[in-house]
Amino acid sequence: MAQVEATTERIIAADAEKVFDALADYKEVRGKVLTGHFSEYEVREGGDGEGTLVHWKLQATSKRVRDCLLEVTEPTDGQLIEKDRNSSMVTTWTVTPAGEGKSKAVVSTVWNGAGGIGGFFEKTFAPKGLGRIYDELLQNLATEVEK
Numbered sequence: 001m002a003q004v005e006a007t008t009e010r011i012i013a014a015d016a017e018k019v020f021d022a023l024a025d026y027k028e029v030r031g032k033v034l035t036g037h038f039s040e041y042e043v044r045e046g047g048d049g050e051g052t053l054v055h056w057k058l059q060a061t062s063k064r065v066r067d068c069l070l071e072v073t074e075p076t077d078g079q080l081i082e083k084d085r086n087s088s089m090v091t092t093w094t095v096t097p098a099g100e101g102k103s104k105a106v107v108s109t110v111w112n113g114a115g116g117i118g119g120f121f122e123k124t125f126a127p128k129g130l131g132r133i134y135d136e137l138l139q140n141l142a143t144e145v146e147k
Contacts, residue, residue: 004113006127008134009106014145016103020078020095021106022145024049033140037133050074054082060129088112105141107134 001076007030012019020031034041039057052072059065068089080093089111098104109130141144 002113002115003110004126005108005110006130006134007106007108008138009104010133010135010138011098012103012105012138012142012144013101014103014142015101016078016095016097018106018122019079019103019141019145022096023093023127024072024080026052026054028070028143029144030054033144034138035133035140043067045112046072049080055110058133060126060133107138109134128145132137 002090013083015143016077017126023031025048026043034056037059039059040057042054044053044055050073053069054072055067057065057067066089067086069085070091072086073083075081078095082093084090089109091107091109094106094108096104096106113126
């Protein structure tokens with residue numbers, strides 16, 4: 001069983017604090033910036049960063065749907081970590097300044113992949129597919145905070 005990782009980043013024309021606050025706002029903003037790959041979005045506890053418990057289903061492919069129940073922590077300034085209670089999946093969001101009025105948002109997800117031939121295909125194709133989903137999500141976030 002190998003670890004699988006998908007990472008995507010984007011420069012956003014907004015201050016890092018504004019971008020981070022938008023990402024951490026699970027009540028209002030996060031649901032708006034999710035792509036069509038996400039469904040059944042529900043904030044179950046909290047709603048603003050640390051201490052939030054949020055649920056969604058992520059449909060990565062036509063056949064692959066992951067039921068996610070995520071606990072949110074903020075281990076350092078500018079960083080959110082979402083740990084899935086239903087799997088080994090951990091997603092880290094990091095927002096840092098990137099010059100005057102700009103920020104860099106990086107999202108990285110890791111999980112324990114399957115073994116055997118299925119694991120080979122998962123490790124080969126899943127990061128690209130998840131990267132496309134996150135790229136679209138980061139574009140939606142940029143559109144939201146650059147208003």
